[in-house]
Amino acid sequence: MVGTDERRARLAWAVVLEIGQERASHDPPALCRSIREHGHVGAWHRLVAGELRGADGARARVLQTDVDAELSRVERVGARVVVPGDDEWPDGLADERVEPHVLYLRGTGHLRHVAACAVGVVGSRASTGYGEAVARDLGAGLSSRGWGVVSGAAFGIDAAAHLGALAVGGPGVAVLACGPDQVYPQAHRRLVDEIAQTGVVVTEQPVGRVARRHRFLTRNRLIAALSRCVVVVEAGPRSGSLNTAGWAEALGRPVGAVPGPVTSMASAGCHERISRGEAHLVTDAEDVLRLAAPIGDPDLLAREDVGALGPARDADVLTQHQRQVYDVLAPRRESSVGHIATELALPVTEVLTQLAALQLEGFAAQGESGWVRRHPAGSPHR
Amino acid sequence: MVGTDERRARLAWAVVLEIGQERASHDPPALCRSIREHGHVGAWHRLVAGELRGADGARARVLQTDVDAELSRVERVGARVVVPGDDEWPDGLADERVEPHVLYLRGTGHLRHVAACAVGVVGSRASTGYGEAVARDLGAGLSSRGWGVVSGAAFGIDAAAHLGALAVGGPGVAVLACGPDQVYPQAHRRLVDEIAQTGVVVTEQPVGRVARRHRFLTRNRLIAALSRCVVVVEAGPRSGSLNTAGWAEALGRPVGAVPGPVTSMASAGCHERISRGEAHLVTDAEDVLRLAAPIGDPDLLAREDVGALGPARDADVLTQHQRQVYDVLAPRRESSVGHIATELALPVTEVLTQLAALQLEGFAAQGESGWVRRHPAGSPHR
Numbered sequence: 001m002v003g004t005d006e007r008r009a010r011l012a013w014a015v016v017l018e019i020g021q022e023r024a025s026h027d028p029p030a031l032c033r034s035i036r037e038h039g040h041v042g043a044w045h046r047l048v049a050g051e052l053r054g055a056d057g058a059r060a061r062v063l064q065t066d067v068d069a070e071l072s073r074v075e076r077v078g079a080r081v082v083v084p085g086d087d088e089w090p091d092g093l094a095d096e097r098v099e100p101h102v103l104y105l106r107g108t109g110h111l112r113h114v115a116a117c118a119v120g121v122v123g124s125r126a127s128t129g130y131g132e133a134v135a136r137d138l139g140a141g142l143s144s145r146g147w148g149v150v151s152g153a154a155f156g157i158d159a160a161a162h163l164g165a166l167a168v169g170g171p172g173v174a175v176l177a178c179g180p181d182q183v184y185p186q187a188h189r190r191l192v193d194e195i196a197q198t199g200v201v202v203t204e205q206p207v208g209r210v211a212r213r214h215r216f217l218t219r220n221r222l223i224a225a226l227s228r229c230v231v232v233v234e235a236g237p238r239s240g241s242l243n244t245a246g247w248a249e250a251l252g253r254p255v256g257a258v259p260g261p262v263t264s265m266a267s268a269g270c271h272e273r274i275s276r277g278e279a280h281l282v283t284d285a286e287d288v289l290r291l292a293a294p295i296g297d298p299d300l301l302a303r304e305d306v307g308a309l310g311p312a313r314d315a316d317v318l319t320q321h322q323r324q325v326y327d328v329l330a331p332r333r334e335s336s337v338g339h340i341a342t343e344l345a346l347p348v349t350e351v352l353t354q355l356a357a358l359q360l361e362g363f364a365a366q367g368e369s370g371w372v373r374r375h376p377a378g379s380p381h382r
Numbered sequence: 383m384v385g386t387d388e389r390r391a392r393l394a395w396a397v398v399l400e401i402g403q404e405r406a407s408h409d410p411p412a413l414c415r416s417i418r419e420h421g422h423v424g425a426w427h428r429l430v431a432g433e434l435r436g437a438d439g440a441r442a443r444v445l446q447t448d449v450d451a452e453l454s455r456v457e458r459v460g461a462r463v464v465v466p467g468d469d470e471w472p473d474g475l476a477d478e479r480v481e482p483h484v485l486y487l488r489g490t491g492h493l494r495h496v497a498a499c500a501v502g503v504v505g506s507r508a509s510t511g512y513g514e515a516v517a518r519d520l521g522a523g524l525s526s527r528g529w530g531v532v533s534g535a536a537f538g539i540d541a542a543a544h545l546g547a548l549a550v551g552g553p554g555v556a557v558l559a560c561g562p563d564q565v566y567p568q569a570h571r572r573l574v575d576e577i578a579q580t581g582v583v584v585t586e587q588p589v590g591r592v593a594r595r596h597r598f599l600t601r602n603r604l605i606a607a608l609s610r611c612v613v614v615v616e617a618g619p620r621s622g623s624l625n626t627a628g629w630a631e632a633l634g635r636p637v638g639a640v641p642g643p644v645t646s647m648a649s650a651g652c653h654e655r656i657s658r659g660e661a662h663l664v665t666d667a668e669d670v671l672r673l674a675a676p677i678g679d680p681d682l683l684a685r686e687d688v689g690a691l692g693p694a695r696d697a698d699v700l701t702q703h704q705r706q707v708y709d710v711l712a713p714r715r716e717s718s719v720g721h722i723a724t725e726l727a728l729p730v731t732e733v734l735t736q737l738a739a740l741q742l743e744g745f746a747a748q749g750e751s752g753w754v755r756r757h758p759a760g761s762p763h764r
Contacts, residue, residue: 130643259641259653261512262665271641274656274663281657283644 007102008067009040010083014101015070015206016061020218028054040101073207077181079106090115090226095251098225100204104180107196109171111226114199117353118148118173119292120227120248122220122241123157123234128266131234132160134258138231139164139172141285145359146352147292148172148199150227152219153188157233157241162195171199175222177215179203184211202226217243224248228292231256231282235269242269249278254291256282286360293357318363321346325354326363326373334370389484390449391422392465396483397452397588398443402600410436422483455589459563461488472497472608477633480607482586486562489578491553493608496581499735500530500555501674502609502630504602504623505539505616510648513616514542516640520613521546521554523667527741528734529674530554530581532609534601535570539615539623544577553581557605559597561585566593584608602626606633610674613638613664617651624651631660636673638664668742675739700745703728707736708745708755716752 017031030052034043046052047059074081082088082103088111093099105111119142121135139149139161149165151158153174165172174195176184180203183189192201204222205215220240224230224247232255235241245255257279260267273279282288318326328343329335341351355371358364365374399413412434416425428434429441456463464470464485470493475481487493501524503517521531521543531547533540535556547554556577558566562585565571574583586604587597602622606612606629614637617623627637639661642649655661664670700708710725711717723733737753740746747756 130645134644258644259649259656259663260644261642262516262640263512267641268665271663271665274641275665275669281641281653281663283650283653283657287657 003041005041006039006085007081007083009044010101011070011081012044012062012065012067013040014204015065016058017101018218019100019204020214025057027058028052031055031058036096070206074104074180077106077179077207079104079180079207081105082111088112092225092227092251093222095225098221098247098251100222102204104203104206106180106201107199109173109198109200111173111200111202113347113349114148114171114173115150115226116347116349117146117293117356118150118227119288120150120223120230120244121157121161121233122151122223122230122244123161123232124236124239124241124266124269125154125156125158126236126239126266127156127160127234128260128264130260130264131157131258131266134260135160135233136164136167138233138258138285138288139166139170140168142288143168143170143172145285145289145356146170146349147289147356150175150223152177152216152223152244153183153192153195155185155188159188159191161233162191166194166198169198173199173226174201175219175226176201176203176211177205177219178211179205179207179209181207182210216240220244221247221251224251224253227253229254229256229288231258231288231291232270232273232279233258234260234264234266236265237268237272239269242273245273245279255279256288256291258282289356289360293353293360318358321350322354322357322363325351326358329358329364329371329373331373331375334367334372336370340371385423387423388421388467389463389465391426392483393452393463394426394444394447394449395422396586397447398440399483400597400600401482401586402596407439409440410434413437413440418478452588456486456562459488459561459589461486461562461589463487464493470494474607474609474633475604477607480603480629480633482604484586486585486588488562488583489581491555491580491582493555493582493584495729495731496530496553496555497532497608498729498731499528499675499738500532500609501670502532502605502612502626503539503543503615504533504605504612504626505543505614506618506621506623506648506651507536507538507540508618508621508648509538509542509616510642510646512642512646513539513640513648516642517542517615518546518549520615520640520667520670521548522550524670525550525552525554527667527671527738528552528731529671529738532557532605534559534598534605534626535565535574535577537567537570541570541573543615544573548576548580551580555581555608556583557601557608558583558585558593559587559601560593561587561589561591563589564592598622599625603629606630606635609635611636611638611670613640613670613673614652614655614661615640616642616646616648618647619650619654621651624655627655627661637661638670638673640664671738671742675735675742700740703732704736704739704745707733708740711740711746711753711755713755713757716749716754718752722753 090112121138135157143165149161150173151161172195174192178184183192220243223244230248232241232245248255257270257273274281324344328340337351341348364371472494503520517539525547531543532555533543554577556574560566565574602625605626612630614623614627630637639652639655656663706726710722719733723730746753
């Protein structure tokens with residue numbers, strides 16, 4: 001468990017120092033440096049003791065911050081606070097460039113488990129009927145294969161992706177640019193509440209803080225960091241979703257983009273990324289999962305190019321976990337996900353990830369009541 | 383000029399030995415080998431002298447072939463025969479894998495000049511309204527920039543591309559899978575005749591020969607060989623136009639593909655090629671010309687990847703011919719294409735090619751009555 005001090009210090013910093021706003025808020029860069037060097041607790045002590053030069057504004061805010069009151073506010077709105085070291089803290093945030101002070105979570109889902117096999121599906125608010133239909137299909141297709149859908153609950157593509165996932169009952173992740181008690185846009189309160197019923201609503205913004213333009217940009221880094229890969233469904237040339245794709249690229253996550261009519265400006269940003277080689281062209285959930293969970297890749301997060309994997313079809317190409325799951329499967333008797341998870345002492349979500357990867361490449365197939373082993377045909381896999 | 387014997391021998395071979403059908407017609411591979419080794423005249427003598435083993439069938443056909451009658455048949459249908467060495471023989475056919483025995487041409491255009499800056503625009507017969515609109519726009523856009531459009535005069539994408547080019551009066555090339563007197567489909571007789579009025583109708587099939595499935599496949603290699611690059615506008619997963627793209631790839635021509643809705647099977651073949659890295663995503667005529675005539679490439683036909691050229695903007699990157707044209711242009715006084723051609727003793731089509739490439743990258747601009755020199759901005763060129 002995480003020490004109480006660490007949790008309280010991080011909560012206080014979340015209120016006092018907004019990530020990405022160090023410059024705009026006239027707080028000295030020394031604040032961030034101090035956190036990096038001394039950790040949240042150490043920096044906190046230094047700030048309160050007046051040891052950080054030029055940080056008088058921040059110090060005044062700190063002295064006014066009542067951490068206990070903050071904690072009860074979080075509880076009152078039905079949220080919880082997680083920090084690094086907590087079981088629910090997602091692995092994808094272990095990167096200095098993206099780590100928030102804390103995450104405020106709302107919902108029944110377990111964030112780390114959902115994010116372990118989740119895909120970011122993002123796009124324009126100014127979407128077309130075509131783009132929304134594709135986003136819904138992707139959301140449903142990913143969800144029905146056991147994958148979570150991460151998005152921003154915005155109008156347009158975000159909402160369509162969430163709705164597609166909800167339609168098949170998959171736990172998803174909505175990442176907000178406002179406090180856990182707020183919803184932006186207001187019209188999506190019900191959508192966000194529905195996501196919380198099976199999945200998780202995530203934000204780094206404290207209770208009461210409203211959505212602002214700069215918060216969408218910092219929020220985008222969390223969408224990218226919580227996803228195995230990011231898919232842009234529709235994006236005009238200046239769509240904010242391209243910012244999310246940029247974060248994904250910077251974090252080494254594969255980026256997919258859905259093509260559309262060349263006559264539609266809503267697809268222009270996608271086409272540009274594809275033709276520059278900055279995004280893979282994807283047309284459906286299977287294409288996306290080939291990016292998110294390539295067979296044979298020992299480190300799913302460090303992949304370079306799925307296409308380069310070529311037509312290898314031998315079980316030798318499987319990763320260790322894929323191989324374990326493959327070995328438990330029988331060719332003719334169906335095994336339930338629960339059974340496999342128990343056999344291997346792996347979380348169900350982990351088993352689902354491996355099954356999805358195995359199924360994609362023809363090493364496993366889903367039957368009426370469980371999974372069977374398959375021997376993939378020798379033909380090239382694309 | 384080409385020797386009479388060579389022309390007559392090639393004409394006879396065109397009647398006797400259909401390229402791509404050596405196996406199906408029970409002719410021994412020795413026939414083709416003999417042509418490769420001894421040339422059309424030498425192989426002809428050997429065949430007539432009975433020196434080629436197992437070629438009795440071909441020899442019988444040869445002895446029945448009346449070359450003079452064949453020549454007058456060609457003349458009677460308003461066609462002409464060209465062979466390697468003739469001024470009109472296109473440079474792109476100087477490749478053992480694609481060289482036909484002869485070409486039968488019809489129309490007022492000069493094939494070598496038109497093909498010197500031409501793009502193949504191909505696609506499904508089973509096209510959608512979207513695909514046809516894009517093909518028309520591409521045909522018109524390429525034509526209005528002085529580029530020829532090469533296609534197969536088929537229903538769907540082919541026809542739309544030709545019509546777009548005709549709409550702006552550009553000389554185009556229709557490559558047929560039947561004799562120069564035939565038209566397939568019949569409904570396109572008027573389209574083909576219109577192409578002949580300003581451009582060229584091309585075939586390697588003798589007078590009277592009708593279109594057959596295998597002839598479309600061999601015809602496709604000519605479309606690819608007569609084009610600087612080939613663009614697939616719409617193609618289902620098994621469309622014949624992908625065969626043309628395959629030929630272009632084999633011949634080292636860049637291949638472009640137009641994306642479309644992922645919900646449309648008519649775009650599935652395009653998406654597949656793009657995502658495999660076998661085609662560049664193109665959305666308009668400018669994208670296509672970037673593939674066909676990349677700035678700074680010393681050998682236009684040997685280019686690898688336009689994208690790799692990056693943001694270079696200095697006139698140093700120009701090819702020799704581009705540089706010549708650039709040097710003739712004045713920054714404020716407009717120069718006509720005819721003037722530039724005269725100054726440099728270059729064909730008008732060559733000047734247009736270079737101007738199109740210069741314009742694309744901002745080194746030249748078109749005014750009311752001619753062209754001016756420009757200094758391109760320093761921004762990245764895509």
